[in-house]
Amino acid sequence: MSSEEMLEIAEENLQVHIEVEKEEEExxxxxxxxxxxxxxxxxxxxxxxxxxxxxxxxxxxxxxxxxxxxxxxxxxxxxxxxxxxxxxxxxxxxxxxxxxxxxxxxxxxxxxxxxxxxxxxxxxxxxxxxxxxxxxxxxxxxxxxxxxxxxxxxxxxxxxxxxxxxxxxxxxxxxxxxxxxxxxxIATSWESAAKAMLARKLNMNAAGEYLFKDVIVWGNITGCNYIDLSHAKLYGYDCALWGPADFPHPLLNVIYDSKWIHSEFQSAQSSLSSQVCHCVGMLPAHAVATILRYWYHGSPPGEIISVGILTKGQFCIPEGIVFSMPVRFQNGNWEVMTELEINETTQVVLGRLAHELIQEKLIALKEIKEMHPYGADKITSKKYLHQGGFFSP
Missing domain, CATH: 3.40.50.720 (NAD(P)-binding Rossmann-like Domain)
Structure with a gap:
């Protein structure tokens, strides 16, 4: 091939390259x-x-x-x-x-x-x-x-x-x-911290081959909330009852130590609160990224995700406040999992949590000047801890 022919080919290649780059930019x-x-x-x-x-x-x-x-x-x-x-x-x-x-x-x-x-x-x-x-x-x-x-x-x-x-x-x-x-x-930080606490109790890794699901955070995410274990499940746990990898163990059946749930788990709430509220940034950043991924691509099928959303009377919670509750993400939207059953004791707990959020809203709107106590009805820790959850003040 002559030099002239090579130069012509090189010029053609250059023009094609320029056109391809221009098309890619467009x-x-x-x-x-x-x-x-x-x-x-x-x-x-x-x-x-x-x-x-x-x-x-x-x-x-x-x-x-x-x-x-x-x-x-x-x-x-x-x-x-x-x-x-x-x-x-x-x-x-x-x-x-x-x-x-x-x-x-x-x-x-x-x-x-x-x-x-x-x-x-x-x-x-x-x-x-x-x-x-x-x-x-x-x-x-x-x-x-x-x-x-x-x-x-x-x-x-x-x-x-x-x-x-x-x-x-x-x-x-x-x-x-x-x-x-x-x-x-976003309530996912509380879910993650609670799962890590449970994993330490069971001497296992919260990630890896073991997996916790369906730990629910109710109420005021960074205020008074309720960590509900009554629907929580554990996958891949090595115990007397064997099953396939997708076989769930009800968490409260695995943690048979009710004394721990009623005492140490309750007392650990302050450290859990401190961990979430004083973290450097990795935990809340991961929580935001996780929820955004679910919002755009859907949450794992059947899995419960806790999110603070505007209430419309679900679970008999008063309307018009942002309350953390169980949802699922599908097709770019979320929906509340209203099919979940909650007992009477949990219902009373949710009423108390709603009270705090209503008070915050009224103060923010300058309709009242100071927080008012929930009332004379006090919910004892034993009463609601027995149902598999705890308050975080």
């Missing part, structure tokens, strides 16, 4: 990445969450995402550092990541908003009621911006270490055009 421009906004983005939860969102396991290996980090101006340097580090990781599905400190530009074209704002609880400095009002004021700013700037089908996730139910409730209250079914509060 195709890429047609792909609209998911727009994800994260508030309080200078915190450790966000730092742990970004790799989970960008590695493809949450939304799928073909879904690109753009992440927007929102925080106040005093944390601009921190946000810039996070952006640089995420860019250096070169996640193939991370189309872009940016920092934002101007509140007016928040949530533009958002598909998903993850609200991580927390208040630093110090009851010696100010009252619980003042913290509730502070959370309400934050949501009064966010909700109208979500209505104005985000997409109509935006999904809002409330997470963090404090007032996750209240944040979800106030976003719906101050943003009436936001679809209530698109706002949820």
């Amino acid at each position: 195709i890429k421009s047609l792909i609209k990445p998911l727009q994800i906004w994260i508030t309080n983005a200078s915190g450790p939860i966000c730092y742990q969450l970004i790799p989970l969102l960008a590695n493809g396991e949450v939304f799928g290996m073909t879904t690109e995402i753009s992440i927007h980090l929102l925080d106040t101006g005093q944390f601009k340097e921190v946000l810039c550092g996070v952006v640089m580090e995420a860019e250096d990781m070169a996640f193939p599905l991370l189309r872009s990541i940016s920092e934002h400190t101007e509140i007016d530009e928040a949530f533009v074209q958002a598909d998903i908003i993850i609200v991580l704002d927390d208040v630093l609880l110090n009851c010696e400095a100010q009252s619980l009621e003042n913290y509730i009002r502070e959370v309400s004021e934050i949501c009064q700013v966010y909700a109208p911006l979500i209505e104005k700037n985000a997409k109509s089908e935006v999904r809002v996730i409330s997470s963090g270490k404090t007032f996750v139910n209240l944040k979800a409730m106030m976003i719906m209250t101050y943003g009436p055009s936001i679809k209530p079914e698109n706002v949820i509060a």
Whole structure:
């Protein structure tokens, strides 16, 4: 082949290469990445969450995402550092990541908003009621911006270490055009911590070949909640009764030590609360990523997932509060598992939990000035622990 012919072929190859690259760029421009906004983005939860969102396991290996980090101006340097580090990781599905400190530009074209704002609880400095009002004021700013700037089908996730139910409730209250079914509060951290505690009791690994399922978190996720073991199941446990890998053992039949449930398990609630509320960030970040994966791709068939949602009278819980209860995710939506049976004692417990959330809502809306006690009816620990659960104050 002559040099002239080789040059002609090389020119043709170059033109084809340029055309292919141009076509790929055009195709890429047609792909609209998911727009994800994260508030309080200078915190450790966000730092742990970004790799989970960008590695493809949450939304799928073909879904690109753009992440927007929102925080106040005093944390601009921190946000810039996070952006640089995420860019250096070169996640193939991370189309872009940016920092934002101007509140007016928040949530533009958002598909998903993850609200991580927390208040630093110090009851010696100010009252619980003042913290509730502070959370309400934050949501009064966010909700109208979500209505104005985000997409109509935006999904809002409330997470963090404090007032996750209240944040979800106030976003719906101050943003009436936001679809209530698109706002949820995350309870998965409590599920995970409770499962780890149970695994230690049984001298086994909470992951691996053993598996806990259907531990239910009722009520105020970061307040007074109820860890319900009455439906919990254990798979792959080595005991006298053998079965296939998908054979479930009722957890309360495996933990036959009722004394432990009534005493040590109850006393361990304070350490469980401390573990969840003072974690560095891995646990809540993993919880957010897990729920997002379920929301977009469905939860495991038959498995119970605890999520804080707006009540509509399910399980005789008063309407109009965000209450953690059992749900399943299917086809991009969730539904409450109302077919689950709960006993009378649990029903009484749920009434007490609802009372606290109603009080929080009324204070946030400035309809009352301070929390009022539940009343003279006191539920003793023995009464509800016997049913396989415990309160976490």
